[in-house]
Amino acid sequence: MKALRTLIAACIVLAAANAAQAHKSWLLPSATVLAQDQWITVDAAVSNDLFYFNHVPIKLDNLQITAPDGSAASAQNVFTGKFRSSFDLHLERSGTYKIALVTDGVFASYDLNGEKKRWRGKVENLTAEIPAGATNLEVTQSAGRIETFATAGAPNEAALKATGKGLEMTPVTHPNDLFAGEMAKLRFTLDGKPAAELAVEVVPGGSRWRNAQDAMALKTDKNGEVSVTWPAAGMYWLQASLQDKNSTLPQATSRRASYAATFEVLAQ
Numbered sequence: 001m002k003a004l005r006t007l008i009a010a011c012i013v014l015a016a017a018n019a020a021q022a023h024k025s026w027l028l029p030s031a032t033v034l035a036q037d038q039w040i041t042v043d044a045a046v047s048n049d050l051f052y053f054n055h056v057p058i059k060l061d062n063l064q065i066t067a068p069d070g071s072a073a074s075a076q077n078v079f080t081g082k083f084r085s086s087f088d089l090h091l092e093r094s095g096t097y098k099i100a101l102v103t104d105g106v107f108a109s110y111d112l113n114g115e116k117k118r119w120r121g122k123v124e125n126l127t128a129e130i131p132a133g134a135t136n137l138e139v140t141q142s143a144g145r146i147e148t149f150a151t152a153g154a155p156n157e158a159a160l161k162a163t164g165k166g167l168e169m170t171p172v173t174h175p176n177d178l179f180a181g182e183m184a185k186l187r188f189t190l191d192g193k194p195a196a197e198l199a200v201e202v203v204p205g206g207s208r209w210r211n212a213q214d215a216m217a218l219k220t221d222k223n224g225e226v227s228v229t230w231p232a233a234g235m236y237w238l239q240a241s242l243q244d245k246n247s248t249l250p251q252a253t254s255r256r257a258s259y260a261a262t263f264e265v266l267a268q
Contacts, residue, residue: 026262027146041088051237173185180265194220201238
């Protein structure tokens with residue numbers, strides 16, 4: 001009986017831990033600091049454990065790659081499988097590349113024939129796909145960015161400029177110049193203005209092999225800036241999100257904005 005009780009207790013703890021580990025969306029580059037004219041492979045997935053393929057792939061329809069001169073670059077060998085999507089990127093030019101998945105859609109809830117219904121998609125399809133008899137329609141704009149960065153040769157900042165739309169991160173410390181034990185500063189903006197008092201979470205990779213997430217809970221200052229001291233070398237995932245009433249779509253009464261990024265922290 002004692003062994004059974006121990007097993008049940010362990011299962012409860014495991015279930016609670018899994019519940020706490022909400023699905024995380026991420027991009028994972030094979031390398032982030034290279035010489036010019038090299039290739040990298042980037043994986044894209046949603047998973048319970050960071051950088052471990054165990055849930056679903058992220059579709060690459062909204063992939064945007066910015067080259068070191070600010071122009072658009074193209075992915076090669078694009079593939080989507082059961083648990084991940086992946087692609088190759090040729091770092092032909094010297095400088096820093098920004099790799100991003102950018103989404104801007106809508107989420108709607110409504111009542112139809114006494115049942116609560118939900119719909120998610122593009123704003124241009126909203127009117128056509130919501131039934132005419134729907135009542136209590138509530139529409140939320142959903143805008144998000146998932147990013148990572150890679151530098152070939154000397155780093156630069158042309159690709160790191162913000163667009164002024166939604167929730168964005170503009171590095172103060174270059175994202176490919178991060179070292180264990182050192183502090184990095186990041187700046188967050190919302191529609192081009194400082195995102196003050198924004199909750200930011202930073203989690204080291206390899207969570208599958210830890211009993212705890214080891215997350216760092218941070219908050220931006222009045223300038224939208226936050227400082228991160230990296231405890232060890234490795235891959236890290238950062239995320240922030242918010243909800244407000246400042247939708248840019250006339251059909252929506254609220255907006256959800258999210259940002260996530262993967263960074264590689266190097267050993268000293």
